[in-house]
Amino acid sequence: MASHMVPAVGEFLPRDALAWVEEIISTAWTTFKPGGRLHPQTFIESKGHLVVEAILLALISYLLFQGRQKPQRRKERPLSKEEVDELCEEWQPEPLVGKLTAAQAARPPHVITAVSGCSVEVDGKPTTSFASTDFLGFSNLEQGRQVCEEAIHKYGVGACGPRGFYGTMDVHLELEAEIARFMGAEEAILYSYDIATISSIIPAFANAKDLIVCDEAVNYSIQTGCSLSRARLLTFKHNDLADLQRVLEKVAAEDKRSRKPLNRRFIVVEGIYASLGDMAPLKELMALKEKFKYRLIVDESLSLGVLGQHGRGAADHFGIPPTAVEIVGASLGTALACIGGFCSGNREMVDHQRLSGLGYCFSASSPPYTAKVTLETFRALREEGPRLRERLAANAAAFRALAAGVPGLRVVGGEAAAASPVVHLQLDPAPETYEEGDLLLERVVAHVLKHHSILLATAKYSSVETRRPPPSIRRVRLRPVLVTALHEPRHLQAATTALTEAMAALRPR
């Protein structure tokens, strides 16, 4: 049968191939012809059940492997205008502000009517002040007054514009150059407000991809800077280098696993901590920072002019060369007795802030007379700094020793903090609640002012701080006593006597 097909293709194929094709065709015909093995009728009669089973198997597999389908939720009808109106009508807002705590309500508004050295007039009454950050007594510089007057005559009061738009005066440039010279840095940038300094610096260099490791006791300005930058934030226990090492090692281990591109990493500490009055162990920190390749940001607000051989701050105190700390930020409102702040470091870093530092670009520059008088204070710092610093350190150590003897109060910071003029006194034993401690200290301070004419200040904290209280200690109330170089030993003695009396009167044991 199939052989009649062969001559049609026979002219094109070789002999063997023809024979092979012929064999295939005849075998196929034998199988599929009626009566053959695979003829449909025969197949169905003998092996038909296989087909049915195959179909069933296919159906079952399909059903098994089909995904589960959730029942379709009927889409909700959108609210009508009247319904929305009703909901808006119903909604009641809370008052714009909350209530004050008892301690906050108990704070009297001290009005300072005159200042002369460490003596201030509070509501007309002469008192000794321990509440001013003028550590070296420069807020009274004789030449300072004269310089301010001349500057006000020459420049007016305000700068009337941001630095980018004719708010840059020659005095600002002079001051920046002087700060850079003083700090041993390549360049410095001036900010017009102390708490806007660090909180503008950090977001300029860190964004969502970067990492910041900061001490848990850092101040509000640093906390704001870290949160505005949207960087990943890790904290380590206050001044605990072992904990810092643990955090850094953890990050290094994550690095090995994840293989993400290298991001910018910072460790943020303060020279002298505003909330506790002790110093960061910068020497050991430098070693850690070099090892793990982090950049260091130090807030030297309270240590500038106060610590160090040249008065450059905590880094200078520990003998660290000026260029080793990448970013140094500080307030000019403390030992420099003026307003504003600055950041110093290498030119690339400082220059970047001129376009990315929010507090620099979008704010009017500092009044020219304040820049002029700060130049004067820097001069005084160079000339009289060493002598005044010695006195200040002696006063600080003396006060700490005396205050340790006041029953009911404990001095924060051990041997390492001896040179720090920011002395925090905690209630000891700790009070039951935060509010109770707060209120008691407010009363003690009021008592000391009224009966002993000594101005002390409680440490006040804003509710907007994101500080995480140390989990191990119950949060106790702290109070900073700011010792200056102008205080005489009799002032220190009077302060501790007053405190002793007040504690005895208000918290009898």
Next chain:
Amino acid sequence: MGTGTLAPSLKQALFAYTSFTLLYIFGQFRDFFRKRWSKASLKGYAPIRQDYEDFYTRRMYYRIHDCFNRPITGPPSSWMDVLERTPVNRQEPLTTTGKIKRCLNLGSYNYLGFASSDPYCTPRVLDTLSQHGWSLCSNRADAGTTPVHEELERELASFLGKEAALTCGMGFATNSAFLPVLATPGTLVLSDALNHSSIVAGVRAAKGTVRVFDHNDPEHLERLLRTALVEGQPRIHRPWRKVIIVVEGIYSMEGEVVDLAGFVAVAKKYKAYIWLDEAHSIGAMGATGRGVCEHLGVSSADIDVLMGTFSKSFGACGGYVAANKDVIDYFKAQCPAHLYATAMTPPAVQMVLSALRLITGADGSDRGAHKLSQLRTNANYFRSGLLRLGFNVLGDWDSPVMPVMIFQPAKLSATSREMLRLGVAVVEVGFPATPLLTSRMRVCISASHTRQDLDYALQLFDYVAERCDIRYGGDTARALANTGPKIQAV
């Protein structure tokens, strides 16, 4: 927007895009070589300035960075001494050559002319300086409040028609440190799209949620607010605790006055609170200088928190908030600026106080009233002059801030340098402070400008417009030139 149009025409947009594309290509080309030949950054550290973030600064800003940060010597009054600097040399810093150029000042925020010595204010400022020094070295709460501070706050509160006021040493911080105190968790903050960077910093630092509504659009605000109130807080869907609407009095980049009546209506209907930032409008708008509330006839009792700065109309530094007594007491207890930052320097406080007394006429003269009317007249005269010359000037009549549209990035530097050469100091703003295609020159008029100063400036604007071809207002602008309030002849 007011007397001008913000959006560029097709031709202008095309030219601007071409400019930027060319700059981009050249920038990338240079970057390619820089990468091969620059010094390697520290090993193991990521570079401190990120490549892509920094591209604009390196390749566009540094080409024209002589137009910004121009140093001056002396007060920024109607004429000032600009220090000349060395020409642009790649990214090297510019240094002063020692030469001084006397320029007409159209850039500083000197609305009422308090930038220089004043016969009433300066003696009082010097008095306060001798009495309280230049810095109190303490935060306000501890030992930083003087009688001058208290007096200023009292007088400011009564000037603004509020119960109490509180001052702060920096205008920027008056938004960035005070807003987080109000915007607690569960608060919805609705902020205008073109709000200042200090407001953005304040709401970002806060724990509340922020939503942005279209610029000066109370209808869009209402829609957003209705949706928000119905849906509740994100994720938990509980009702919002409170809603705060944040708007500005005059938007300084647009010169536009806020539609305050519209916003107050929405706030009243939905029981939201309003925060009004009057940085540029206090002392500059309104018949007696009380700001946009007076200018638009809105009662200040309808605004929950009035905020403003002292660096513009009062010639000092710092800022204030004014509200009900319980709000101010709460700020005194909780605001980080009040608790941590050094108190405002006393001479500046006295400057503001004296300027305020002058403005209200409490000094016994009419200099204040004269300054206010002079400012308004100058502003309208100059705006009408610019429109007559065919410029595209944004903003509303009576506003002393006048952005003149330039659109092309290269014309920014051309006009700035040419104007400086001719002796007029102007401010140029481009990307990223403004959207890409809407570069502009911003003129700030002062009460201390005389009619001759303004005529001189208009002549020079005309000349520069010829050379740089920046008359983008055309006939529309010329038609608007006489539609403003009647200007008294001098």
